[in-house]
Amino acid sequence: MSNFPSQVRLLSNLIRYAQYRMSRSFTIECHRPTILHKKGVDIIHNPWFNKGTAFSLTERDRLELRGLLPTNVLTVEQQIDRFTTDLKKIELNARDGDTVSLAKWRILNRLHDRNETMYYKILINNIKEYAPVVYTPTVGLVCQKYSGLFRRPRGMYFSAADRGEMMAMVYNWPSEQVDMIVVTDGSRIMGLGDLGVQGIGIAIGKVDLYVAAAGINPQRVLPIMIDVGTNNETLLKDPLYLGLQEHRLEGDEYVSIIDEFMEAVFNRWPHVIVQFEHFQGKWASMLLHRYRNTYRMFNDDVQGTAGVAVAGLLGAVRAQDKTMIDFPKQNIVVAGAGSEGLGLLKAARRTMARISGNNKHAFESARSQFWVVDVNGLITEERNNIDDDLKSFSKKSKEIKRRGLSEGASLLEVVQEVKPDVLVGLSAVGGLFTNEVLTALQGSTSSRPAIFALSNPTTKVECSPEDAFSIVGKHIIYASGSPFKDVDLGNGETGYCNQGNNMYLFPGIGLGTLLSGARIISDGMLQAAAECLAEYMTEDEVHKGIIYPPISRIRDITKAVAVAVIKEAVEERLAEGYRDMNYRDLKRLNKEEILLHVENNMWQPDYPTLIYKND
Template identity: 65%
Template sequence: MWKILRVGCHRVRQSEHKNGAWRRGLSNKVTRPSIVHKRGSDILHDPWFNKETAFPLTERDRLGLRGLLPPRIISFEQQCHRFMDSFRSLEHNTRDGPADSTALAKWRILNRLHDRNETLYYKVLIDHIEEFAPIIYTPTVGLVCQNYSGLFRRPRGMYFSASDKGEMLPMIYNWPAEQVDMIVVTDGSRILGLGDLGVQGIGIPIGKLDMYVAAAGMSPQRILPVMLDVGTNNEKLLKNNLYLGLREPRLEGDEYLAVLDEFMEAVYARWPKVIVQFEDFQSKWAFELLKRYRKSFRMFNDDVQGTAGVALAGLLSAVRAQGRPLTDFVKQKIVVVGAGSAGLGILNMAQQTMSRMLGSHQKSLANHQFWLLDKSGLVTHARKCLDPEAAPFARGPGAEGFDGLHEGASLIEVVKKVKPHMLLGLSGVGGIFNQEVLEAMKESDASKPAIFAMSNPTKNAECTAAEAFKYAGENIVFASGSPFENVDLGNGKIGHANQANNMYLFPGIGLGTLLCGAHLISDGMLQAAAECLAEYITDEEIKRGVIFPSISRIRNITMRVGAAVIRAAVAEDLADGYRETSPRELREMSVEETVEYVGKNMWFPDYSPLVCEN
């Protein structure tokens, strides 16, 4: 049952050093020139081709740039050092200011670089991924979205609105790139835990695609962030004179679906093999759209499936931290707080994993291990208007008396009665894991109970790392959606604040799907990605309470996850091949050859020679 996991991710450490050697080898290859159809200042104003002061003399002459730049030629590496010096100066000058202002100042300086020189931007992002990921991604991206109308300077990505109905097919040809491999799209209805931010949610697709470039090596010229503006129900935005979106209520029902259908048909009419990642759609549409499109298009929903995969990897690692075999996952008592797309996505993937472990004769027992709570408390079969997506995880035959609990039982009641091995928060309610709840987790039946405070951004986390270790005790496994500092427990002990970040999975899912040409993204491919991540951590790291790897290894992680996705697609006969690589060649690759294949197809930032073609 763990075949995909073991063939996709074994011997991680032995091969990790190859990534650096391969990258050095890549830099020695002759870089093919890029054809441009512009000259002079037009080149300098195009972030895709601008090299700033790094243009060599031959190109300055060839492209009509002589005299438009200072005479000294600065190397790529020198440019990186120059930018980092400027960034460090900003850090120094803002270190005593308000945290939100400091975070936005850092985002602005990175965004300005992105606006003028994409190659240099991705170079510094990749080289300093641990430092910059929290700025261009979680948690600062939430702050950026809240303020996006005021921060907007230069358009990035595409905007399709309800007023564009009937025009989306010709609109899609306005995008200048001939080929797009990856689209991330949102309707802005549920941005992180911040709710309906309307058109300002475009910051999420932009940040996600930056991570696709940095972590998966997708070409920045073949990605497209998209905002579907179908209105907003956020009264503050509707009254804000700076708001850049439609100033009307959100579409619902068939009108909403008509916009989504037209967008999907337009995208795939121009780019039949593009992968579309749905991001931050409110729950009622997240599941509906996933069911509607996943069998027809190469798409997935990161909130439902990506979050679920990362959480599952963490849960499996938590079982290892208890000193138990992975097959004991079926015995874990899991309480999930939050019945939105992320919470239900995690429950579905965990249930599928347990069902596989139990086998066909006992798979119905898997649902017995879950307790689901929403804003009204414990979900049972007595719930009026029970959400069909939550129904499989509702407890008991009636409202009262099941497991000594009742419909709508509070979190503290459930924790005290169930004594869960694992407590997962995806509620979007900051501090809901209060002192009483955390102290009750001390009575867990697990030797190392797991507490996952998964909600983003930081202020919406169910608890902090410091609170978890203070009230639930030192002998826990902790993970969160937003980054927290490790906790000094005294006597040389460290409480590890693991970040259960979707960044570990979605780049590998997208890249693996692209490189095998899978015509859809199956549950098996997603399961393989999650299990690969779970196996990536060494036993020594697990003993120290580390259940997710360092972000500094993100490219190697993505190579492994991408390879596991490819091998799962091949095993399910979903792979149609990619460019010159046929399905047969993919089938014949060993595990390490598949990993190498993924690595060789990653883009690394480097200035390519430019040739003007009029």
């Protein structure tokens, strides 16, 4: 009889869950027949609906495709075999690394332009191999060459010449519903600087990952470029450059363009989520503060990079045989005070404060754990004309004098004196962590110092993994922003190269926000995402020095992050529900049921049944 109450509770939960399942439609959207108002060549030329040689004979009759395709009907597996065979030939024939990756990008892009379902099926099934092609690091090269690579438009382009017209322009996009927009102004593409309209390549890469990792329907994602000119003199003089050939708008004129854009897209798609991407530092934080409490938006460079880095920092603490409680005691040197660096500082400080008790004293004391160095050296209270947010991380005069340092002390001097547990690079200065800096890190007070060389692309990384392991020691934790191969340390030992890739978080943040129907994306939702990622690794993995999971698990990681975001949105009473799942329904669900809700709302790359209906 002692187990009777627990049996009753179990039976009650099972009944409730059965009722929940019966009351919901779990039919995945892509399995429903798709009604089209077009047929014939219009379908073949539409990448959303084209199946190529996989159209069945029945569909060919129904859609008036007979005679427009070769006779033999192939399975999707046969189609993929044909495609990947051609793709493998590229690797065999090409010699230069950039040539190989760029050639792969070209072929994949051509596939996308004719058959999106097959494109995403290949990308999802081979995400580890092709994520570096559609995203970091190849996307940097693509952006540099985009004017020459352009063949068919993807996404939308809003420019300074479109002022007053954007509210009407958004209706030129053919999709009635858009869930995710990734927008850039091309002003600071990775570590490559101002690439103007060519920065659309980064937005395209990001929406591809929203589909592949988060299962957002590809008909509901939209990459956008806001072209307000460029200050890149090479592009201004290039007759083949595709963007506005005038210097960038500044001040109120610039802000008015972004304001008009935001009003236009949310007017047509009130529930869309907008991810800001690669805006230069002076605009990134300002625009984030301007819109985040009004629109469903976030800045991946500021908030996503910070979340991934914080997850890695927490993982490094675990790898040092410590617990999360020890995180607020970590001494962290951050090289780089741009939007990404500031985002990391603020997120890490909030995490430290929360772990320490989430009170004002804890928040203030966390300040002392950070040492921030920019191009002018150590930032102290004596520094003039610095951002108020960054000022809160400046070192106090008494402390730096006690340490024998001064305003503007070099990175080497700071590392030698502080002996940090963690050295973080978000500087976009390749090789910033010189041999001398790495040698100084040998004196770290930590038994296992961590090096986060997070700048992208690979040419901008602060130090290579080989240098880090050979100079500082085999015992370190190493993470980078771009992918590197693990280092063979000899004697059967491996130096693991963790990629602190934003794709671990932003797809889950977007998916969780979408399915929760949250009004805004709060700091709590972002923190829940970071903590979920930090907890994803097993104890065995972190002790080996593996603090981020393999990209091959990205779909499962995204599900877990989305669940964490939904739960936090519900707890903060920000959730309003999605489709037939309202706030009260979400509140009643346990973690497993939320996961099922997430899984059943993720698009799968399967060919739908197509039905023609005359208007």
